[in-house]
């Protein structure tokens with residue numbers, strides 16, 4: 001929590017200081033009230049006192065109250081401003097940090113937890129800052145000041161107040177001990193609730209198709225019930241506080257009066273009036289002391305929850321990002337568009353076994369290099385090393401002859417046109433999706449966007465959409481077909497005009513004709529651009545300059561289609577399973 005508070009700006013510290021001044025003023029004014037009250041009671045009891053004197057004292061009381069009211073509004077305003085500004089910046093920092101995470105760190109935290117951390121957790125911290133500024137500073141000042149005022153009035157009364165405070169402290173300690181562990185749990189339970197809702201919404205079609213609503217509902221209601229029970233427990237405990245407080249406060253007043261009655265009874269006639277007004281004043285101060293402790297209790301109750309949240313936010317902010325920017329490089333012109341793997345091995349963080357073993361190959365400028373192999377053999381993993389979604393565990397990945405770790409991530413990725421295995425589109429229009437991101441070459445012109453769409457064989461369906469290039473795409477691209485989505489993703493990569501294309505099984509949802517047209521268009525219009533293609537269909541990669549055959553993360557053959565048909569058993573099996581011997585020989 002304290003670590004997070006270091007992020008407050010000097011201006012916010014200044015505002016906090018100003019609000020402290022106003023809190024002191026407020027406490028001062030509040031504590032003046034009993035004094036005036038004593039004056040009024042004394043005046044009332046003194047024969048011959050003037051109405052105007054009483055009115056003056058009453059007027060001063062009113063002024064104090066209004067002053068205190070105004071200060072408390074000001075303090076509330078400042079506190080809200082500080083808390084809101086602070087949490088806005090905190091949210092931004094968390095977002096920026098999460099954006100810089102590599103997939104390894106994101107998997108470590110899990111997406112739902114990252115969402116809770118950047119929303120719910122920050123709200124908790126914001127709440128405690130807003131309240132804390134008002135109460136945490138006020139309560140101790142009020143307590144000390146009020147105790148100071150009543151000290152030395154009468155030991156009997158002071159003892160009564162002391163006893164009340166001891167009761168109060170015992171009660172607060174019990175409550176905190178009971179509630180604290182639950183608060184820790186609430187945040188993790190919120191994470192899991194988030195996860196289940198998210199999973200349910202993203203997998204809605206599957207849930208419906210498999211009649212799994214009841215199953216999902218059960219999962220949700222278990223998590224929901226868990227959270228509710230925890231919330232209920234803590235709220236119930238809190239609910240006890242108020243009545244207990246009232247009992248303690250009223251008990252205190254009662255005992256002060258009781259003691260007062262005995263004292264007055266025993267006093268001489270002349271002391272009676274003084275004692276009576278003292279008693280009234282004492283009660284008011286004693287109430288203020290109890291109030292101050294009550295406020296502290298509230299903080300003690302809210303603080304644990306906020307500090308759990310602060311810790312969770314701190315964890316995100318202090319996580320070391322594994323994929324770090326290199327120092328930046330100037331690329332020798334002669335090697336532009338080259339990709340080389342040198343004895344690359346890779347295993348996923350937290351995994352035992354290597355997924356990629358000793359892979360070496362070179363893709364020269366303008367070449368098409370294809371990767372083929374059974375599912376799960378590590379094709380996606382292999383090409384994900386090029387944009388540094390992960391870093392190779394051993395060996396080197398070179399782009400344009402330079403290790404990818406030496407580039408800044410921006411520099412590296414602006415060279416690449418990456419089309420993921422699972423097509424991803426964003427909320428926006430077709431054009432916005434195609435002109436997505438920044439390739440460091442300036443804004444995309446409408447002609448460039450149209451051209452990219454044409455090369456990706458999408459002109460027909462885009463122009464048939466209701467608003468053409470400005471037709472809306474919904475989140476995740478659910479309003480276009482799988483193949484259309486894939487083509488728009490290809491158009492997005494083409495639009496960047498990259499040095500190197502990386503297609504991760506990006507032709508799988510296309511029919512054979514479109515697949516062929518697209519590849520022809522790419523090779524004609526973008527000759528000179530290196531293409532790395534992962535594919536399952538022999539037809540897609542038959543014309544590649546080089547085919548890399550993978551099996552269980554290892555290269556078992558590299559060569560052209562013809563060479564591999566002769567030399568590589570694995571490749572021949574794949575080929576024969578898709579095409580007849582005749583077709584293959586006719587090649």
Ligand SMILES: Nc1ncnc2c1ncn2[C@@H]1O[C@H](COP(=O)(O)OP(=O)(O)OP(=O)(O)O)[C@@H](O)[C@H]1O
Nearest residue numbers: 348351355374375376377378379380381382421505
């Ligand atoms: N994030 C991950 N953490 C741990 N292991 C993973 C992760 N992603 C993939 N793997 C494992 O790595 C292996 C290779 O996966 P990869 O996605 O590279 O296969 P692929 O060849 O692309 O398969 P496909 O043809 O089905 O796309 C798989 O056995 C998989 O279990």
Ligand SMILES: [Mg+2]
Nearest residue numbers: 379380381421
């Ligand atoms: Mg894959």
